[in-house]
Amino acid sequence: MNAIILSAIFGVVLMMASAFVSNRSLYKTIALACLVLLVGANIAETLGYSFFTIDTHNMLAFNKMGLFFNTICFTATLLYVFISSSEIERVDNYTAEYFALIFFSLCGIAILTSFNNLLMMFLGIEIMSIPLYILTGSDKRNLKSNEAALKYFLMGSFSTGILLLGIAFIYGATGSFGLESIKVGTLQMQLSILEVTGCILLLIAFAFKVSAAPFHFWTPDVYDGAPSVFTSFMASIIKVAGFYAFVKLFESRIETTSFATNPAVGVNWHLLFAILIIATLFVGNITAVFQQSVKRMLAYSSIAQAGFMLFALFSVNAFSKEGLYLYAAGYCLATIGIFAVLVRMKDYTFEGFNGLAKHEPTLAFATTVCLLSLAGIPLTVGFFAKYFMLAAVVKQGYAWLAIVGVLFAGVSIYYYFRVIAAMYFKSADENPAAVATSSTVKIGLAVVVAGIIILGVWPHALLNFLYF
Amino acid sequence: MGTTQLLFWLLSALSIFSAMMVLISKNPVHSVLWLVLVFFTISGHYILLNAQFLFIVNLIVYAGAIMVLFLFVIMLMNLNKDAEPQKSIWMKLAGAISGGSLLLIFVSVVRSASEMQSKQALLKTGNIGLIDQLGKTLFSEYVIPFEISSVLFLSAMVGAVAIGKKH
Numbered sequence: 007m008n009a010i011i012l013s014a015i016f017g018v019v020l021m022m023a024s025a026f027v028s029n030r031s032l033y034k035t036i037a038l039a040c041l042v043l044l045v046g047a048n049i050a051e052t053l054g055y056s057f058f059t060i061d062t063h064n065m066l067a068f069n070k071m072g073l074f075f076n077t078i079c080f081t082a083t084l085l086y087v088f089i090s091s092s093e094i095e096r097v098d099n100y101t102a103e104y105f106a107l108i109f110f111s112l113c114g115i116a117i118l119t120s121f122n123n124l125l126m127m128f129l130g131i132e133i134m135s136i137p138l139y140i141l142t143g144s145d146k147r148n149l150k151s152n153e154a155a156l157k158y159f160l161m162g163s164f165s166t167g168i169l170l171l172g173i174a175f176i177y178g179a180t181g182s183f184g185l186e187s188i189k190v191g192t193l194q195m196q197l198s199i200l201e202v203t204g205c206i207l208l209l210i211a212f213a214f215k216v217s218a219a220p221f222h223f224w225t226p227d228v229y230d231g232a233p234s235v236f237t238s239f240m241a242s243i244i245k246v247a248g249f250y251a252f253v254k255l256f257e258s259r260i261e262t263t264s265f266a267t268n269p270a271v272g273v274n275w276h277l278l279f280a281i282l283i284i285a286t287l288f289v290g291n292i293t294a295v296f297q298q299s300v301k302r303m304l305a306y307s308s309i310a311q312a313g314f315m316l317f318a319l320f321s322v323n324a325f326s327k328e329g330l331y332l333y334a335a336g337y338c339l340a341t342i343g344i345f346a347v348l349v350r351m352k353d354y355t356f357e358g359f360n361g362l363a364k365h366e367p368t369l370a371f372a373t374t375v376c377l378l379s380l381a382g383i384p385l386t387v388g389f390f391a392k393y394f395m396l397a398a399v400v401k402q403g404y405a406w407l408a409i410v411g412v413l414f415a416g417v418s419i420y421y422y423f424r425v426i427a428a429m430y431f432k433s434a435d436e437n438p439a440a441v442a443t444s445s446t447v448k449i450g451l452a453v454v455v456a457g458i459i460i461l462g463v464w465p466h467a468l469l470n471f472l473y474f
Numbered sequence: 475m476g477t478t479q480l481l482f483w484l485l486s487a488l489s490i491f492s493a494m495m496v497l498i499s500k501n502p503v504h505s506v507l508w509l510v511l512v513f514f515t516i517s518g519h520y521i522l523l524n525a526q527f528l529f530i531v532n533l534i535v536y537a538g539a540i541m542v543l544f545l546f547v548i549m550l551m552n553l554n555k556d557a558e559p560q561k562s563i564w565m566k567l568a569g570a571i572s573g574g575s576l577l578l579i580f581v582s583v584v585r586s587a588s589e590m591q592s593k594q595a596l597l598k599t600g601n602i603g604l605i606d607q608l609g610k611t612l613f614s615e616y617v618i619p620f621e622i623s624s625v626l627f628l629s630a631m632v633g634a635v636a637i638g639k640k641h
Contacts, residue, residue, distance in 0.1 A: 014625045014628075017632075021628075021632055060618070063616075063617075063618065065618050100636040100639075103635070106629075106632055107629060107632060107633060107636075110625055110632075125616075126618070126622070129626060133625050133629065136629050136630050136633065137629050140637055143637060144636070144637075146637070
């Protein structure tokens with residue numbers, strides 16, 4: 007509850023700051039201070055100090071797993087704001103409003119990690135996404151940004167409609183919005199075809215939110231059109247939070263609606279998830295190979311990474327759970343790091359990165375580490391994240407799917423290394439970076455690189471928190 | 475025949491008549507106005523069923539907001555005789571088939587609803603549609619989603635201002 011209430015309050019604080027604080031450079035300081043307080047409050051709740059005691063009528067259930075995921079997301083946001091606050095200031099005049107919207111989004115994330123009720127899940131998804139539609143269109147004079155915002159908004163509302171239809175079907179079949187009571191209800195009664203239909207509609211809506219193929223079509227345009235600094239937020243923190251809610255929702259009902267327990271109307275979830283995973287990996291990786299712009303390549307690579315995170319949905323066991331946390335942390339770190347470099351470039355094409363290592367060795371090194379982590383090279387956290395996901399699948403007895411995953415990870419190395427090759431082995435006369443790198447960015451990137459390597463050598467630095 | 479029954483037949487006849495007029499009238503603006511009348515008569519039925527909240531929401535949302543939006547769109551499109559699209563015979567055929575299928579489903583539903591025939595609709599009784607019932611549920615059991623949705627609206631408002639304001 008700490009995180010939900012405080013993030014909403016901090017959003018209001020920043021909103022008010024835009025009216026009463028005239029010094030525009032103060033906003034980012036306020037935002038950073040609020041984020042530090044938010045992380046602190048969330049850790050305090052993890053340790054058992056809840057500031058608010060509210061009877062939630064069993065609609066929200068706070069457990070250590072969800073709160074720990076909050077901590078990962080909030081810390082990543084702290085790092086994100088620390089690195090890119092000067093870029094956020096440069097987008098438009100409404101800096102404080104953008105920070106406020108980011109806080110509201112975090113409120114949605116805090117609901118998504120603790121919902122115990124489909125109604126709260128719906129609210130959480132909407133609170134998380136609506137600020138994003140606005141952040142996407144925040145570059146008002148750029149037509150591409152306008153187009154991206156409209157596309158994202160229309161497609162997003164459409165998928166919300168499907169989500170609501172699914173919830174309505176489940177409510178009609180079971181008479182309850184709760185996750186828990188649905189569990190009890192379906193064990194007692196016979197499984198209804200309506201509930202299965204509802205679950206498949208929910209699957210479609212969530213596949214859209216996390217941009218899994220074949221519901222990914224909005225992703226490249228939106229990620230490409232949005233201001234790069236907000237693409238970074240969307241592609242990292244929002245995406246992993248979507249996955250947490252996805253897995254949390256489905257792990258409670260894969261059993262009861264599966265083909266194995268209910269041969270009459272059940273769904274073969276493993277087959278369905280496998281199709282979804284392979285389609286996502288295929289579309290993401292193969293299309294990323296043919297991109298000319300690094301930003302667009304990263305959009306497709308985020309689809310490909312979504313394919314890997316879907317493994318957590320396929321195999322719900324201890325391994326996949328650990329893998330999801332590690333993936334969340336690693337993917338957030340790497341994406342924030344690489345976008346922090348990208349916003350500094352003059353030219354977003356691969357050629358634009360030529361000779362970056364000569365002119366800006368720090369930026370080039372940080373980019374390399376982030377790309378290696380995204381590709382899943384050992385000694386980076388990306389390796390262990392992929393390893394845990396694949397191990398979870400093998401443990402469920404689907405080794406062939408793990409092999410497919412490894413093959414596509416191999417493909418991904420090609421387009422990640424194109425950037426590295428451009429930076430180190432090609433030369434350019436002038437400095438490809440447009441903006442001088444400030445010391446804040448350097449410190450932030452150092453934290454990113456350190457996080458990637460420490461977690462890559464010792465993943466249990468993160469995972470141990472799940473069990474204490 | 476009591477007042478309630480009299481009102482029921484009156485409203486039903488009026489709603490069917492105005493629904494027909496929506497389709498028959500040539501002028502799109504007249505169609506919309508007849509549609510507003512359809513919503514009013516259906517809202518009247520809600521009152522007969524003692525559902526005041528649905529009555530007022532139906533009026534505000536459908537007859538008020540959505541129909542005004544319709545009117546604006548029609549006026550902006552500036553429809554007249556010349557701009558009317560030419561409908562081919564295939565379009566008419568497809569419309570007849572899909573409309574006929576829907577009619578078939580409705581007829582079969584009414585015919586198979588034998589258990590409903592013995593029951594009478596509860597007129598003027600029952601308190602489930604009253605506003606105080608709704609308020610009690612909203613502020614006791616569903617108070618958390620109710621309060622949290624304020625964050626949703628606040629973020630939408632902040633966004634609308636940030637997007638819509640001039641420099």
